[in-house]
Each structure stands twice: as C-alpha cells, then as structure tokens.
Amino acid sequence: MCASVVVSCPGSANAQEQKIGAPPEAVNMRLVGYNDLQGRSAYQPTIHHQGNRYIAYIGHHGGTPEVPKPMNSLTGQPEFNGTSIVDVTDPAHPRFLAHIPGTPGNYEEGGSQMTRVCDGKNLPKGDPSKTYLLRVFGGKSHQIFDVSDPAKPQLVWERQGELKDTHKSWWECDTGIGYLVSGVPGWRVNRMTEIYDMSDPAHPVKIRDFGLPGQEPASTGPVPEQLHGMISLGVQANRVYFGYGTNKGGAMQIVDRQKLLNGPKEPTPENLRYPEVGRLTMTPWNGAHTTFPMLKMPIAEFAKDSEGSQRDIVMIVDEQIRNECQEPRQMAWFVDVTIEAHPMVISNFQVPEASGNFCSRGGRFGTHASNESMAPVFYKKVAFLSYFNAGVRA
Known part of the structure; x- marks a missing residue:
C-alpha cells in the first residue's frame, strides 16, 4: 500500500x-x-x-x-x-x-x-503542552519525537546501542510504560521485549527484558517463535497480551502486568514464566500477529445464564506471507480467555476465496492485522481487518 x-x-x-x-x-x-x-x-x-x-x-x-x-x-x-x-x-x-x-x-x-503517540498531559512526567511520537528507527533503534507542532518534529530521545530488529511496540500513555519490540544482542531471537519507564519521554529508564523461556541468552534446546507485538490493558485490567509467531508456530501469551513490571528481572526460565497466567499454543500453520483484547463481552445467547453471560475475548490475527495462496490460509481467530489458564478458540473469520477469485489475482490473500483502537465508537462492536488483495474488511 x-x-x-x-x-x-x-x-x-x-x-x-x-x-x-x-x-x-x-x-x-x-x-x-x-x-x-x-x-x-x-x-x-x-x-x-x-x-x-x-x-x-x-x-x-x-x-x-x-x-x-x-x-x-x-x-x-x-x-x-x-x-x-x-x-x-x-x-x-x-x-x-x-x-x-x-x-x-x-x-x-x-x-x-511503527508509530505510537501520547500527549504530555497524560504522561506522569511529560510536558503538558507537548505531544510525543514513539517510533522505531528501522531495525536498529527506537526514538521519541516532540510533535507538538506536527509540521516540525524534534528528536528528544534515541535508544543507544544497535539492535538486531524492532517491530510493533506499545506505549501506555497514562503510566508511561513502554513495551518495545527489540532484538537485544545475546537473545536467541531477533524480536523480544524491552520494557521502559517512558513517563519522562526525554529520559526513559529501562525496567527489564522479557520473552518466552528458550529465547533468553545462554538457553539451549528449541527456540520458540519470536515476538511480533503486544497490547497492554494497563493498570486496571492488569494484563498484557503478547503475540508470537507471525504466521507459523504461534502463541498468545497472557501476562500479569504487575508481576511483569515488579517481579524478578533476570531473564532466567523461572523468572520469564513467573508473570504468565495463560498461553494458547497455536498450530505450526498459524501465528499470532495481533492479539486484540475485548474483555467483558456480553454474549446475547448466554444472557439468561447464571454464569458466563459475559466473556473475555481476544481476537488473534495472523499474517499471510506468500503470494497466491502458496501456504496455509491465515485468518482472524476469536479466543475465549475468560478462564485464563485455558484459552479456547471459539470461532474464526475469513473471506471466501471464491467471492473474488483472490488466489489468482496476484499478491497475498489472507489476513494481516486488525485495528487496535479502543475508542468506544467501534470497540467491541466492529473490527477492521487488513486483508491484502481482498482489501479492508469490517
């Protein structure tokens, strides 16, 4: 595009x-x-x-x-x-x-x-008159710009030391906590998580590194698929949803935010497992590109039930990589995480190929990502999916 x-x-x-x-x-x-x-x-x-x-x-x-x-x-x-x-x-x-x-x-x-934006008036130590842009700088680094005048952006911070890769980070504007998709040298994957206190955008402070056991330095054995991105629901919900494996061997990981930020930080297998409260292991054919949480979803069919009339749902979208249907189909998956220790796929959404002869049009046919906005106008009502040669779907 x-x-x-x-x-x-x-x-x-x-x-x-x-x-x-x-x-x-x-x-x-x-x-x-x-x-x-x-x-x-x-x-x-x-x-x-x-x-x-x-x-x-x-x-x-x-x-x-x-x-x-x-x-x-x-x-x-x-x-x-x-x-x-x-x-x-x-x-x-x-x-x-x-x-x-x-x-x-x-x-x-x-x-x-990648881009994320926060107003200084919301950040605990931000300048109330300013607006800040967090972006990746290629696969090498992360940067923060003052974009109070969006026509004249000014660099205010850059992470020092070259990374192996970067990707889709998350920034909590009310706390300043930044979950940065990075490739810290020594880790066994090109993408894992660096967590920073970015409440003062000019002076971020690193909190810890995080990933799946087996990805950390000095570990041995099979290496789990690398991180793609995460979405945090912040202090109140106390949950962060991580997606690993863009289009194969994926996992959706549910993490206790407080334990993640305040627990033991040395990247040992035990410490990496400590904040995890649930995990969905996907098939070798599918990954977790985007993990979009929608908690307390009312289910009309269950409205009269004494329990379970509301469910916590995560929409997982994986990314089609090869052109013209030369790999397993990627789609949107809806996962019930109400019982966090036992996530369960309950449905999926896909575009019928025959509706547009998409496998023969050229390019990729399958999902890529979903919108990530939690604005009330659409949140829990309408989801928007990028679908490569099948366009935008809602």
Whole structure:
C-alpha cells in the first residue's frame, strides 16, 4: 500500500474480479479522501486527536531498488522512507505536513514502520503542552519525537546501542510504560521485549527484558517463535497480551502486568514464566500477529445464564506471507480467555476465496492485522481487518 485512504461506510456493491482500469470494489464502504504519501509504502498509521485537529502518523517500509529515496516534495530532497505526518482533520482533503526520514534499506530492511503517540498531559512526567511520537528507527533503534507542532518534529530521545530488529511496540500513555519490540544482542531471537519507564519521554529508564523461556541468552534446546507485538490493558485490567509467531508456530501469551513490571528481572526460565497466567499454543500453520483484547463481552445467547453471560475475548490475527495462496490460509481467530489458564478458540473469520477469485489475482490473500483502537465508537462492536488483495474488511 503506497497511500493513505479514508473511508466511510454507507452504500453497497458486489465484489467482482479485478480488471485493469476498473473502479475500486466496495461493499458498505466508500473512498472519502486520499494522499499519495510521496509514493512511500505505508504500514502502521496512528490517528491522534491533537488540539482541534486529527493527525495521522504513518510508518513506512523501506524503499525499493528502483526508488530507494523518494523525493520529499516539501523540502525538495530525496529521503529514505521513515514517518509521514498528515493532517486528516478534513478527511476529504488530507494535508501532508512533514516526513521524518528513516534508516537506509529496502522493504523490511529500512524505513520506520511503527508509530505510537501520547500527549504530555497524560504522561506522569511529560510536558503538558507537548505531544510525543514513539517510533522505531528501522531495525536498529527506537526514538521519541516532540510533535507538538506536527509540521516540525524534534528528536528528544534515541535508544543507544544497535539492535538486531524492532517491530510493533506499545506505549501506555497514562503510566508511561513502554513495551518495545527489540532484538537485544545475546537473545536467541531477533524480536523480544524491552520494557521502559517512558513517563519522562526525554529520559526513559529501562525496567527489564522479557520473552518466552528458550529465547533468553545462554538457553539451549528449541527456540520458540519470536515476538511480533503486544497490547497492554494497563493498570486496571492488569494484563498484557503478547503475540508470537507471525504466521507459523504461534502463541498468545497472557501476562500479569504487575508481576511483569515488579517481579524478578533476570531473564532466567523461572523468572520469564513467573508473570504468565495463560498461553494458547497455536498450530505450526498459524501465528499470532495481533492479539486484540475485548474483555467483558456480553454474549446475547448466554444472557439468561447464571454464569458466563459475559466473556473475555481476544481476537488473534495472523499474517499471510506468500503470494497466491502458496501456504496455509491465515485468518482472524476469536479466543475465549475468560478462564485464563485455558484459552479456547471459539470461532474464526475469513473471506471466501471464491467471492473474488483472490488466489489468482496476484499478491497475498489472507489476513494481516486488525485495528487496535479502543475508542468506544467501534470497540467491541466492529473490527477492521487488513486483508491484502481482498482489501479492508469490517
């Protein structure tokens, strides 16, 4: 995807096989606005209500061999793909504000794929007048920018020491705790978790490293699949949901947040197991790319039951990797974690291939990720899934 699009959801249409020059296919969605992002391949967008505006912070993959450094039309200079900042207050007319360059490298090797944003007024030690962007700096590091003026981002912190990789981190804006997907040298996987107190964005303090037993330094035997990302529900729920194995041999891990932050920190097998309260081990065919928790979901069919009328659900989405259906199908899985020690898959969602002849269209067919917003307008009501050549599904 090399553009930012904004959609709304009236109307109806039937999916048909793609034809060159044909109009976009849509069912209960329509295109409202568009920005070409200077031709940069978009990955993770974070939409943030900032003052009286809505600002999109969009992470990019690296460039291509043909165009390793697209032109920044605002400066007239070619720049490695990084983070685009777009004013989307008027969805019909998105306005490109700034581009923060990332690291050299094409595709997954460069760029700055991930973004998280917190207001200083919510962070315990943040400047109330400021807004902060946490992003990865390629696979090498993590950075925090002051984006109070989104057109003029200013670097305020960078993690020192080169990592083996980075990916999809999480930042609790009310506490400042940051769960950073990192590749700390010595660990047996390229992605594990570094936890920082980032309540003062200019001076983060490391708390600990974390991963699955068998991933830690000096361990032996089989190595569990590496981390993809996590989602924390913060202090009140006291749970963090980790996803391992993007598209194979995956696991969804439920962790006691307080034990994770305050328990013994040396990465021994015993200490790594200590905060875990539940784990779902997936098949060799599927992974856990995104683990999106939806607790206390009312189940209409169970409304009259004396117990269990509400269930804690985690939506797991795994990522299709190969083109044209050349591997097991990836999809969205719904897991009942009400009894945390015994997670159970209760249903799944997938797009029928025959509805659009998706295996023969070219590119990937299957899920990639879900939205991660907990805004009341959609949370626990409508989920949005990125589905590669089958588009966006809700």
